[in-house]
Amino acid sequence: MSLEHDHSAPGKDDLIAARVKALEAILVEKGLIGSDAIDYMSSVYENEVGPQLGAKVTARAWVDADFKARLLADATAACKELGIGGMQGEEMIVLENTDEVHNIVVCTLCSCYPWPVLGLPPNWYKYPAYRSRAVRDPRGVMAEFGFELPESVEIRVWDSSAELRYWVLPERPEGTDGFSEEQLAALVTRDSLIGVTAALSPDAVTAEV
Amino acid sequence: MDGVHDLGGRHGLGAINPEPDEPVFHYDWERSILVMFPAMAMAGAFNLDQFRSGMEQIPPAEYLQATYYEHWLHSMIHYGTEAGIIDPEDLQRRTQHYLENPQESAPKAAKPDMVATLEQLIPTGDDYRRETDAPAKYDVGDTVRVLPQVSTTHTRRAGYVRGRVGEVVAAHGAYVYPDSNALGLGEDPHHLYTVRFTSQELWGDEPGAANSVVHIDLWEPYLTSA
Numbered sequence: 001m002s003l004e005h006d007h008s009a010p011g012k013d014d015l016i017a018a019r020v021k022a023l024e025a026i027l028v029e030k031g032l033i034g035s036d037a038i039d040y041m042s043s044v045y046e047n048e049v050g051p052q053l054g055a056k057v058t059a060r061a062w063v064d065a066d067f068k069a070r071l072l073a074d075a076t077a078a079c080k081e082l083g084i085g086g087m088q089g090e091e092m093i094v095l096e097n098t099d100e101v102h103n104i105v106v107c108t109l110c111s112c113y114p115w116p117v118l119g120l121p122p123n124w125y126k127y128p129a130y131r132s133r134a135v136r137d138p139r140g141v142m143a144e145f146g147f148e149l150p151e152s153v154e155i156r157v158w159d160s161s162a163e164l165r166y167w168v169l170p171e172r173p174e175g176t177d178g179f180s181e182e183q184l185a186a187l188v189t190r191d192s193l194i195g196v197t198a199a200l201s202p203d204a205v206t207a208e209v
Numbered sequence: 210m211d212g213v214h215d216l217g218g219r220h221g222l223g224a225i226n227p228e229p230d231e232p233v234f235h236y237d238w239e240r241s242i243l244v245m246f247p248a249m250a251m252a253g254a255f256n257l258d259q260f261r262s263g264m265e266q267i268p269p270a271e272y273l274q275a276t277y278y279e280h281w282l283h284s285m286i287h288y289g290t291e292a293g294i295i296d297p298e299d300l301q302r303r304t305q306h307y308l309e310n311p312q313e314s315a316p317k318a319a320k321p322d323m324v325a326t327l328e329q330l331i332p333t334g335d336d337y338r339r340e341t342d343a344p345a346k347y348d349v350g351d352t353v354r355v356l357p358q359v360s361t362t363h364t365r366r367a368g369y370v371r372g373r374v375g376e377v378v379a380a381h382g383a384y385v386y387p388d389s390n391a392l393g394l395g396e397d398p399h400h401l402y403t404v405r406f407t408s409q410e411l412w413g414d415e416p417g418a419a420n421s422v423v424h425i426d427l428w429e430p431y432l433t434s435a
Contacts (some may be wrong), residue, residue: 013236014308016279020238022303023245024315026295033315034320041247041327042240045343046233048329087334108217108367110261111277116334119241123235124227126277132219135369137417146223155421159217161365162384162401162426163337191227 032143050119053084054167055188057117059181062172071169072096087121089116089165095158096169102153103168104142106134107160113143114165118193123193135159147197175202210361212370213269218369218411241315242278245285248323257289258391262363263287300427339398345427347402351377352434355427359368363391366431373410374435378424379403386428398428
């Protein structure tokens, strides 16, 4: 078990839950938050805004060279064409993977992440191990996700220290000629959009069915 | 602030341990705290840079052990108290009450105007870019060094690039300057650049960084010509 999951102090989760309820009670009584607002916004990120949106944009870029050119030139505007954008992704920059270049995104100082295309970040992205190692040991980090690249491929790490939000356009997997956008999107994982892995191969997906 | 939050390049923090099929929320209270962020920002308790600064003031040992939303909670209590929204004794008394009555929920009340605001805010967000008359000091292709000194307050001048030499690969225009905004000194916009560092410059010949480069966004006051 990792350091950050080790809630060794007894009752720590209970204490936090109680403290959040206490703060929520204060904010509700002061009219600064609504229970309906909590339900609404949490539901948006649980059900509507998540990595399936980044996958949709990626699949479109794989089948439409003009869209891909627009996405790489101005990701914010290109995503807006598909109705995608907003909070924590006001200005997005997409980084293209090729045979020679592989990109990977991190925020070493906090946990900046492109919410409009990936939703809320997973815990590992927010915790010290990834934030410390991605800039210094990107090959070791990728290896932990089961992904290894030859040394001839240049790794480009992007540390999101300002309000620009970076994400990765993975390479289109081989063996996907004639795939529909929907079939292609199913190969695009959250991790491939962060850059810790590649997109799935079609074999990996059919093997699961 | 040269604090423990400034994690880039530190050793000894273990394996990544991704959680398979991780849920968006692990606890019900995470839903509430997510929405307390816009709620308290709208109430004027903090701006985004102050919110980050508040997380950096968590005692170091606690920072490394706590979950991310606990960082949020810490910053919210810090600024909520400063803004007069929270009375710490009241918060403590209520916390004790919910500890003793764990089945009890926080009181419910609707706030339709906040739902309407969020419906606008989530798909548009906030704008941090600012117009400035000041010309950009650096151009794409320039070689720059990150100044070695650092304030004891909030900054995005990450430790692992301080004193190092890199190349400007993008000039973005002016943006709200976190170092000033976090102190409540106004937006003080400055030009922002993406700077590329070779792994050789940052980490020598360490094998994990072989044939790699690191890009980071840096504001003009962090930089000098090299």
